[in-house]
Amino acid sequence: MTTRTLLAALLASAALAGPAMATDLRIGLQEDPDVLDTDQARTFVGRIVFEQLCDKLVNITPDLDFVPELATGWSWSDDGLHLTMTLRDDAVFHDGTPFDAAAVVANIERSKTLPESRRKSELASVESVAATGDHEVVFTLSAPDATLLAQLSDRAGMMLSPTAAAELGLDLATDPVCSGPYRFGSRVQQDRIVLERFADHYDADSYHFERLIFLPIPDTTVRLANLRAGDLDMLERLAPSDVAQVEADAGLQFASAVSLGYQGITVNLANGARSETPFGQDPRVRQAFSLAIDRDIINQVVFEGVFLPGNQHVPSTSPWYDDRHPVPGRDIAAARALLDAAGVDRLAVEIQMANNPVQTQLMQVIQAMVAEAGFDVSLRATEFASMLQAQTAGDYQGSQVGWSGRTDPDGNLHAFVTCDGGLNDSRFCDADVDRLLDEARTLPDAAARRDVYARANDILMEELPIIYLYHQTWLWALRDGITGFTPYPDGMIRLAGVRME
Amino acid sequence: MLPFILRRILIAIPTLLLVSVFVFMLQKLLPGDPVLVLAGEERDPEVLAYLRAQYRLDDPLIVQYLNWLGNVLRGDLGMSLRTRQPVTALIAEKLPVTFQLAVMAMLFAIVIGIPMGILSAVKKGTWLDYIANIIALSGLSIPNFWLGILLILLVSVNLGWLPASGYEPFWSDPVRSLQTMIMPAFVLGTALAATLMRHTRSSMLGVLQSDYVRTARAKGLRERVVVMKHAFRNGVLPIVTLSALLFGELLAGAVLTEQIFSIPGFGKLIVDAVFNRDYAVVQGVVLCTAVAFIAMNLLADVLYALLNPRMRMTS
Numbered sequence: 071m072t073t074r075t076l077l078a079a080l081l082a083s084a085a086l087a088g089p090a091m092a093t094d095l096r097i098g099l100q101e102d103p104d105v106l107d108t109d110q111a112r113t114f115v116g117r118i119v120f121e122q123l124c125d126k127l128v129n130i131t132p133d134l135d136f137v138p139e140l141a142t143g144w145s146w147s148d149d150g151l152h153l154t155m156t157l158r159d160d161a162v163f164h165d166g167t168p169f170d171a172a173a174v175v176a177n178i179e180r181s182k183t184l185p186e187s188r189r190k191s192e193l194a195s196v197e198s199v200a201a202t203g204d205h206e207v208v209f210t211l212s213a214p215d216a217t218l219l220a221q222l223s224d225r226a227g228m229m230l231s232p233t234a235a236a237e238l239g240l241d242l243a244t245d246p247v248c249s250g251p252y253r254f255g256s257r258v259q260q261d262r263i264v265l266e267r268f269a270d271h272y273d274a275d276s277y278h279f280e281r282l283i284f285l286p287i288p289d290t291t292v293r294l295a296n297l298r299a300g301d302l303d304m305l306e307r308l309a310p311s312d313v314a315q316v317e318a319d320a321g322l323q324f325a326s327a328v329s330l331g332y333q334g335i336t337v338n339l340a341n342g343a344r345s346e347t348p349f350g351q352d353p354r355v356r357q358a359f360s361l362a363i364d365r366d367i368i369n370q371v372v373f374e375g376v377f378l379p380g381n382q383h384v385p386s387t388s389p390w391y392d393d394r395h396p397v398p399g400r401d402i403a404a405a406r407a408l409l410d411a412a413g414v415d416r417l418a419v420e421i422q423m424a425n426n427p428v429q430t431q432l433m434q435v436i437q438a439m440v441a442e443a444g445f446d447v448s449l450r451a452t453e454f455a456s457m458l459q460a461q462t463a464g465d466y467q468g469s470q471v472g473w474s475g476r477t478d479p480d481g482n483l484h485a486f487v488t489c490d491g492g493l494n495d496s497r498f499c500d501a502d503v504d505r506l507l508d509e510a511r512t513l514p515d516a517a518a519r520r521d522v523y524a525r526a527n528d529i530l531m532e533e534l535p536i537i538y539l540y541h542q543t544w545l546w547a548l549r550d551g552i553t554g555f556t557p558y559p560d561g562m563i564r565l566a567g568v569r570m571e
Numbered sequence: 572m573l574p575f576i577l578r579r580i581l582i583a584i585p586t587l588l589l590v591s592v593f594v595f596m597l598q599k600l601l602p603g604d605p606v607l608v609l610a611g612e613e614r615d616p617e618v619l620a621y622l623r624a625q626y627r628l629d630d631p632l633i634v635q636y637l638n639w640l641g642n643v644l645r646g647d648l649g650m651s652l653r654t655r656q657p658v659t660a661l662i663a664e665k666l667p668v669t670f671q672l673a674v675m676a677m678l679f680a681i682v683i684g685i686p687m688g689i690l691s692a693v694k695k696g697t698w699l700d701y702i703a704n705i706i707a708l709s710g711l712s713i714p715n716f717w718l719g720i721l722l723i724l725l726v727s728v729n730l731g732w733l734p735a736s737g738y739e740p741f742w743s744d745p746v747r748s749l750q751t752m753i754m755p756a757f758v759l760g761t762a763l764a765a766t767l768m769r770h771t772r773s774s775m776l777g778v779l780q781s782d783y784v785r786t787a788r789a790k791g792l793r794e795r796v797v798v799m800k801h802a803f804r805n806g807v808l809p810i811v812t813l814s815a816l817l818f819g820e821l822l823a824g825a826v827l828t829e830q831i832f833s834i835p836g837f838g839k840l841i842v843d844a845v846f847n848r849d850y851a852v853v854q855g856v857v858l859c860t861a862v863a864f865i866a867m868n869l870l871a872d873v874l875y876a877l878l879n880p881r882m883r884m885t886s
Binding site: 185285286299301 | 622724846
């Protein structure tokens with residue numbers, strides 16, 4: 071075969087042969103997920119795969135209301151210490167094991183007792199869970215916990231086959247068995263995860279793809295190029311700078327949802343010697359820093375206007391947003407006055423951030439903005455794992471970091487600002503905030519909780535242990551012809567009713 | 572020849588030990604606690620302590636190293652902290668991918684670089700020589716990531732000729748496999764082709780000026796025979812050695828190329844492992860790369876000896 075013939079054959083077959091069948095959906099992911107065991111998993115991107123693989127007890131709507139999934143209904147006891155859930159009787163795990171109350175008990179116990187489990191904090195309030203019928207369970211709590219439903223709408227509520235869990239143990243991570251609309255097919259590390267349609271799913275008719283192929287492609291430009299070349303059907307986390315290009319492309323469509331999370335600057339208030347600066351010790355200095363930032367300009371310059379400026383742990387689109395504290399405008403005079411009151415002329419502050427171009431650009435813009443008020447910010451670009459360790463060890467003054475967000479506001483706040491919070495790297499500690507946030511957990515009534523959060527927020531807005539900057543918007547790009555896709559603020563891809571024409 | 576090879580293998584053992592010590596210590600010097608990465612948002616002290624104990628991260632460094640070394644000698648490279656897969660299985664899965672990429676890149680480099688080098692030497696000082704040099708300089712100067720993205724946009728997005736990225740094993744679908752590998756191999760091979768071209772050119776220039784070539788010409792042999800039969804056979808000797816050595820370097824160069832084209836090979840594996848502080852994977856991959864590098868060096872020596880009778884006599 072001559073070279074020319076070989077080349078012609080290759081090109082011809084490239085034009086003819088697509089790697090995927092017509093009923094495949096190829097989804098481009100930003101990273102390769104970690105272990106596919108809901109109890110051991112820790113990555114955001116892993117949750118996107120679990121969403122198709124593992125049904126949860128509870129699901130959410132785009133408006134963050136809780137709706138039944140494996141649980142058909144639930145009720146709280148008057149003292150808030152017992153949650154009774156009724157369960158579907160038509161669900162079955164991928165290995166044929168029926169889904170029932172015993173399966174729920176086994177799953178919750180695994181999440182709470184498996185030494186490797188990353189779900190322990192999420193289920194800390196659950197003292198025990200008991201089957202009170204074939205399809206009814208009762209959760210008994212050590213204290214009222216209004217956040218439990220939110221936890222059960224995520225990985226802590228995802229059900230694994232108890233048969234497979236007992237047989238495979240930790241190896242379940244490489245061969246997960248759940249009860250979702252798609253079953254595990256195969257995985258090639260860093261290349262693809264293939265899921266196959268589960269015909270025995272109770273809602274199988276709502277799922278229209280025979281196979282889902284998840285392809286981790288870290289580079290955003292290459293991910294989009296794959297979509298434009300027809301090698302992907304959809305992708306998650308489109309770069310803001312590519313939104314205009316996607317919108318202008320007739321062969322593509324675009325979807326977005328403001329995320330539940332935030333990006334901000336965590337300030338070291340009491341975590342070791344490096345907290346002992348006016349930035350860490352005087353709230354007026356932090357207020358001045360916050361006032362010197364123009365969040366709208368940041369959004370326009372760094373994020374092409376597609377993200378949402380923010381000043382709280384939840385975005386202004388959230389029902390939990392405190393309207394009494396709107397996003398402040400830039401006010402250099404007020405910032406300067408606060409610094410004068412704090413006795414600070416100019417202040418050197420070091421802030422660490424992840425060593426990627428976007429976060430670097432963000433911090434450079436902030437560096438220039440706050441300089442006008444009197445801050446000499448030096449930037450320390452750090453690889454993420456090192457940044458995390460420096461933050462935990464208190465080896466920082468300020469750290470530009472974010473949180474992907476949780477359905478319940480508690481998930482964005484409690485662990486970060488309570489005295490013993492597991493993620494409280496600033497070591498902010500205020501008895502009133504602790505009391506209020508603990509109390510909020512016990513209140514089933516949303517209005518009453520909102521009121522308590524507002525009182526905590528008054529203190530947090532004054533103290534600013536975290537200077538919130540913006541809320542990321544989840545951006546998806548899809549091939550034209552995909553219908554029925556609904557963007558959710560948790561960034562997950564839900565495929566019920568999604569079709570490809 | 573056999574004693575020569577055995578001697579080289581024996582010398583390789585302390586080299587590999589040194590490499591393993593160096594990589595092990597270097598990793599431990601990296602800031603960033605693997606347990607914090609592994610735990611994700613879970614900060615339950617019990618969980619953190621369990622993870623630390625499970626992976627023996629609390630043991631003194633020397634104990635950790637000796638444990639690892641003992642397991643390696645038993646053929647166990649450990650378990651990935653991140654995905655719970657055995658490192659040997661990961662390597663067995665990724666090595667053929669990167670090997671295929673490296674072989675194809677090397678083929679590109681040889682097919683482009685050596686003829687260009689010969690042509691450039693034979694036509695020294697002409698416009699052909701200048702063009703070949705410009706191409707070589709461009710090949711060395713253009714960054715892989717830029718060339719890769721440019722090719723994806725042109726060949727995949729605009730022309731729709733080849734897949735933008737991804738990988739298909741050769742034995743499962745050879746055509747698709749070649750389609751996915753053409754662009755990455757070309758990108759990876761460009762700098763190599765340029766290096767080969769420059770070395771072939773200078774080697775050939777030296778040989779073409781030697782007495783025996785002049786004699787061959789004086790005998791009235793055709794220029795084509797003089798160049799290819801007499802000059803090239805001698806001129807190619809250093810190129811063979813260089814190619815074998817460069818093949819080892821290709822493994823390192825594949826890191827970036829694999830990232831751009833999302834090829835699940837060694838490069839992607841080690842990048843992810845470093846960012847996740849997946850110590851066992853980093854150590855396993857580096858050890859395997861060192862073995863490959865040493866093997867390629869050995870191959871270069873053997874090839875050189877085979878091609879050069881004088882070397883055979885000496886060895």
